[in-house]
Amino acid sequence: MSTRRRAFTLIELLVVIAIIAVLIALLLPAVQAAREAARRAQCINNFKQMGIAMHNYHDTAGAFPIGRMGSGYTYSTVSPNDNRRTWGFMILPFFEQGALYNAINFSLPFYEWEQTTALMTTLSIWQCPSDPGAGTIQEPTLRYRRRKANMAANWGNSHYWQNEAGRGTAGPNPWTTNVPAGPVTFSSAPFKGNMSTSLREMLDGTSNTILVGEVIIGVNENLNYDHRGDIFNDDYNCAMFMAYTTPNSKIPDQLAYCAPPTVIPGNPPCNTNEPKFNAARSRHSGGVNLVFGDGSARFVKDSVNLNVWRALSTPSGSEVLSSDSY
Numbered sequence: 038m039s040t041r042r043r044a045f046t047l048i049e050l051l052v053v054i055a056i057i058a059v060l061i062a063l064l065l066p067a068v069q070a071a072r073e074a075a076r077r078a079q080c081i082n083n084f085k086q087m088g089i090a091m092h093n094y095h096d097t098a099g100a101f102p103i104g105r106m107g108s109g110y111t112y113s114t115v116s117p118n119d120n121r122r123t124w125g126f127m128i129l130p131f132f133e134q135g136a137l138y139n140a141i142n143f144s145l146p147f148y149e150w151e152q153t154t155a156l157m158t159t160l161s162i163w164q165c166p167s168d169p170g171a172g173t174i175q176e177p178t179l180r181y182r183r184r185k186a187n188m189a190a191n192w193g194n195s196h197y198w199q200n201e202a203g204r205g206t207a208g209p210n211p212w213t214t215n216v217p218a219g220p221v222t223f224s225s226a227p228f229k230g231n232m233s234t235s236l237r238e239m240l241d242g243t244s245n246t247i248l249v250g251e252v253i254i255g256v257n258e259n260l261n262y263d264h265r266g267d268i269f270n271d272d273y274n275c276a277m278f279m280a281y282t283t284p285n286s287k288i289p290d291q292l293a294y295c296a297p298p299t300v301i302p303g304n305p306p307c308n309t310n311e312p313k314f315n316a317a318r319s320r321h322s323g324g325v326n327l328v329f330g331d332g333s334a335r336f337v338k339d340s341v342n343l344n345v346w347r348a349l350s351t352p353s354g355s356e357v358l359s360s361d362s363y
Contacts, residue, residue, distance in 0.1 A: 073167065073321070073322070076165075076166040076167040076321075077167065077321050077326075077336075079166050080165045080166065080167060080187075080251070080319075080321070080326050081326050081334050081336065082334075083161070083162045083163070083164075083165070083188075083326075084188075084249065084251075084326045084327065084328040084334035085328070085332075085334040086132055086162055087128075087132070087162065087188060087248075087249055087328050087334075088248070088249075088328040088329070088332035088333065088334055089132075089332060090128055090131040090132040091128070091131075091248055091249070091328070091332070092332050093131040094127070094128055094131045095235070095236060097131075098233075099235060100233035100234060100235040101124075101227060101228070101233055101234050101235070101248070102124035102127040102128055102228075102233065103124065103127070103228075103229070103230075103231060103232060103233045104123065104124050104190050104192065104226075104228030104229050104230060104232075104276070104277060105121075105122075105123050105124075105228075105229075105230045105231070105271040105276065105277070106120075106121070106122055106123075106230070106231050106271070107120055107121035107122065107146075107231075107271055120143065120144070120145065120146045120147075121146050121147055121148075121271045122143075122146075122147050122269070122271060123147075123190075123268060123269060123270065123271050123275070123276040124190050124228060124276060125186070125268040125269050125276055126138070126141060126143075126147075126269065129141075132162055134160065137155055137158055137160075140154065140155040141155045141156075147181070147183070147269050147270065147271075148181035148270075149181065150180040150181060152181070152183075153180070153181065153182060153183070156181075156182075156183035156184065156269050157174070157182060157183060157184055158184065159172055159184055160184070160186070162188075163184075163186035163187060163188050163268065164186065164187055165187035165251065165319065165320065165326075167319070167320040167321055168187055168253055168254055168319070168320045169303065169320075170185075170253065170254035170255070170256045170266075170303070171187060171254060172184060172185075173185045173254050173255075173256050173257065173266070174257070175257060175262070175267045175270070176257070176262060177257065178259075183267070183269050183270075185254045185255075185266035185267055185268065186254070186266050186268040187251055187252060187253070187254060187266060187319075188249050188250075188251065188252070188268065189249065189250055189251075189252045189266070189268070189276060189277050189278040189315075189317070190227070190228035190248070190249055190276055190277045190278075191226060191227050191228055191246075191247040191248055191249065191250055191277070191278065191280070191350050192226050192228055192229075192277035192278060192279045192350075193223055193224065193225065193226030193229075193279060193280065193350050193351060194221055194223065194224055194226075194279070194280050194281060194347040194348075194350045194351055194354075195210065195212055195221050195222070195223040195279065195281055195312075195314070196208060196212065196223075196279060196281065196291075196312035196313055196314045197273050197274065197277070197279070197312065197313040197314065198210075198312065198313075199223050199226060199229060199230070200223040201230070204312075206311050206312070207311050207312050207313070208312055209312065210222060210223045211223075212312065215310070215311070217282075217288045217289075217291075218281055218282045218286070218288055218343065219343075221281060221347065224347075224351040224353075224354035225351045225352050225353045225354055226350065226351065226352070227239070227246060227247070227248055227330065227352050228248075228277065234352060236330065238352055238353060239330050239352040239353065240352065240353040240355070241348070241351065241352055241353060241354060241355065241356060241358075242330075243329065243330030243331040243332075244329055244330065244331045244333065244360075245329075245330075245348070245349060245356075245358050246329060246330040246349065246350075246351070246352045247280070247327050247328075247329055247330075247349050247350055248327075248328050248329060248330055249327065249328045250278050250317040250325060250326075250327045250328075251317055251318065251319045251325040251326045251327065252265055252266055252278050252315070252317060252318055252319075253265065253266070253304075253305050253318040253319060253320060254266035255267075255292075255295075255296055255304055255305070255307075256296065256301050256303065256304055257296060257301075258296065258300070258301050261296040261300050261301060262294040262296065263292070263294060263295060263296035263301070263304060263307070264292055264293060264294045264295075264315075265290070265292070265305070265307075265315055265318075272293065273292065273293035273294075273313040274290065274292045274293060274294075274313055274314075274315045277315075278315055278316060278317045278318075279314040279315060279316070279350075280316075280317070280346050280347050280349065280350030281314045281316070281347070282314070282316045282343075283316070283339060283340075283341055283343050283346050284316065284317045284318065284319070284324055284325040284337060284338070284339045284341065284346070285316070285317075285318050285319065285324070285325065285339045286316045286339075287306065288306075288316075289306035289307050289308045290305060290306065290307040290308075290314065290315035290316055291307070291308055291309065291310045291311065291312065291313050291314055291315075292307045292308070292309060292313060292315060293309065293313055295307040295308060295309050305318050321336075323338055323339055323340075324336050324337050324338040324339050324341075325337060325339075330352070337349075337363055338363075341363045342362065342363075345358060345362050345363050346363070349363065
C-alpha cells in the first residue's frame, strides 16, 4: 500500500521564506560591520607605516619633510630650480619606494608629462579601503594626470596660507571675519611652505601633535575637479588638511577646486569661499585615523572638542592636553 507524501502548503513555504529573510537581515549588518572593521584595521596599519616612514626621514634629514616647496611664498626658496612639489615626494624612499622616487625627475615640476608614469603608480599605503574614491585619478584627461591619496599633512589650525603676510582676504591672520567655525589665530604647524619642523620644535609633546591625517578623496568628473587628496600637488587643499573644523565636519570645506555632493554624489561638502581650508575626513563611522609625532597611530572621534582638536594640530601652541580629552 503506497503512502502519499505531504508537500508544503503555501503558508508554510511563505513562513520559511520569511524566517530566512529575517536571518539574512540579522546577519548582513554583522557581516558588513566585520568587513568595515577589517578595512579600518588595514587603514590604521597604513598610518602606522607612515609614522615609521616619517621617523626614518627625520633620522636621516634631522627634520620632517617640508610640507610644500616652490614658488608663491614669502619664505626663502629651498630649491635651486624652484620646482613645485610636496612632502609626498620626499617621503617615498622611506616606505620602500626608492625606485619610484628615483623615477621622478626633480628638475621638472610635478605636472610635466615625464612624471606621469611615476605619479600614476598606485600605492596601497596611501589608499583607505573604506573609501570608494581610493585610487581616483586627478585630471585624468590631461597630460599630467596622477593618483590621489587618503593621507594629508597637518597644516595647522587655520587655513592654507597659515601666517604668511600680505595675502589679504585669502589668508588673514588672525582670521576674524567670515568665520564658519569661529575666529582663530594661526599658532604653528608641523608642515609648512618651504620650511621643515623637527622633533625638538614640538614643545607641546610629540604625542600631542598630529603629523598626518585622513582625508576623503574628492572624486572628479569631466572638468569638475576636486583638490582633496591630490597629494603630489602643492596647490590649495591638495596635500594637506587643516584642523580649523573638527573631523568629518558638516561645515563645508572651502576649496579652490570644489566638486560638491550636488555635482558628484558622495563627495564631502565644499564651496569656493575664502580663505581655503579642508577638514580631516574618512569613510569610517565616527572619526578619522591619524599618526602623531611620536609615531603612534590613533583613531580620533568626530565628537572631539574643537579647541582640543585645534590644539592637537599645533606643535608649539603651549596648550595643555590630557590623554583622556580626545
